[in-house]
Amino acid sequence: MTITASAPPKTRRVVFPFTAIVGQEEMKLALLLNVIDPKIGGVMIMGDRGTGKSTTIRALADLLPEIDVVVNDPFNSHPNDPDLMSDEVRQMVESQTTLPIVKKKVTMVDLPLGATEDRVCGTIDIEKALSEGVKAFEPGLLAKANRGILYVDEVNLLDDHLVDVLLDSAASGWNTVEREGISIRHPARFVLVGSGNPEEGELRPQLLDRFGMHAEIHTVKEPPLRVKIVEQRAEFDRDPQAFVDKYQSQQEALQKQLVEAQKRLNQVNLDYELRVNISEVCSELDVDGLRGDIVTNRAAKALAALEGRTEVTKDDISKVIVLCLRHRLRKDPLESIDSGYKVQKAFSRVFGVEMPEES
Incomplete structure (x- = not known):
């Protein structure tokens, strides 16, 4: 039911x-x-x-998007996935009780x-x-x-x-x-x-x-962008519903993109050579443990899935590697170089690509 x-x-x-x-x-x-x-x-x-x-x-x-949950369950239990069920719900499933489901x-x-x-x-x-x-x-x-x-x-x-x-x-x-x-x-x-x-x-x-x-x-520095943000906020405060309606089609498109990306994620492939390169970057930066390697692999796959592809590219890794590694570098209090720049530099050397200009 x-x-x-x-x-x-x-x-x-x-x-x-x-x-x-x-x-x-x-x-x-x-x-x-x-x-x-x-x-x-x-x-x-x-x-x-x-x-x-x-x-x-x-x-x-x-x-x-709204998710299916078991009615009156304090843990928002999933009606089908045992890893996302409370013990009570799992027992109900095992005894083949019909679960009332609600969208939330x-x-x-x-x-x-x-x-x-x-x-x-x-x-x-x-x-x-x-x-x-x-x-x-x-x-x-x-x-x-x-x-x-x-x-x-x-x-x-x-x-x-x-x-x-x-x-x-x-x-x-x-x-x-x-x-x-x-x-x-x-x-x-x-x-x-x-x-x-x-x-x-x-x-x-x-x-x-x-x-x-x-x-x-960081705080936006460009005056035209700041003005745009202030105007948007004022427009939203004046009539929130009208402002939301204006962006409804973009919201729905992004929501659909996310749902499709979640379904596609398991089919995304990350080439062995690229995985070795990711680990080489982590090794060169002296990142402790293997969390940096694992997260960079996962994030690159998620980005490929978001963009509707099943194959990870160098470009995907380039977009996520700073986000995944910058906080894992050992801090030297005397060093003034930004850790994000160090990650980008190591990535460019290992992957054989040029440093982006803004760095």
Whole structure:
């Protein structure tokens, strides 16, 4: 039995359209690639205040197509994929119970800075567990974020322990809560997006390394572009619905492109020679571990899928390699060279291409 329901357009909060956002191409590309392949491991967005970080992430969540979820399930369980189901839903499937299904917008969970671990991971009601013999679990934000986007603003101000918990869940796709010998786990597969302002301090290197991609955004300098952004915002604030309607066809086209890219992803091929070259770049830059190689491979495939191809090119790797590696280089406090430039330089040498002019 399938119940199809979605919020009527008038009652849903109107969000600034993703396709209307001017500039910030690096951030937009990183977010889209993570939506196509969440296993890339999330995005860390570092940039100045007031550069549209939160606006872009809300716009991305609004852009994504509705998903099928099991009715009244706190984990947004997938009706067919066991890896995205809670234990209760899996038991219902095994006992061949008919699952009521509803269509739902992709959830975007905003993690407040003062959140406690219980609020994030969920809590086990020990009294109920002992007196009634049932696993009484109160789901947290990770449960709500399953199959959605988890956004942490000012991630560099968040307690390191909590950042660790988020990164563990994002990497494994599961959240485990243990207390007094009782253990509960549930699916927690989400796109983790962190943002921060470099002035407020950097994230510890070992935490930064676990974000799949690192996008740097800067305040737009060109006066005509700044004027365009200000005018757009004013137009949206004046009549949000009319502004959204104006971009509706572009939004639908991008949504369709994302859905097709997700379907195409498994067919994308990355040539052995290109894979060796990627690893040579990582080796030359002295990148610790193999995360850099893995993420660059995944991101290049996701970009090829986004552009409607099944074969990765040098150009795809060129567009993603800085995003995937710049935050993994060892920092030398005395060095003034930008890490993105170093990655680009190593890429150009290994792949035998010329450095882009703007570098």
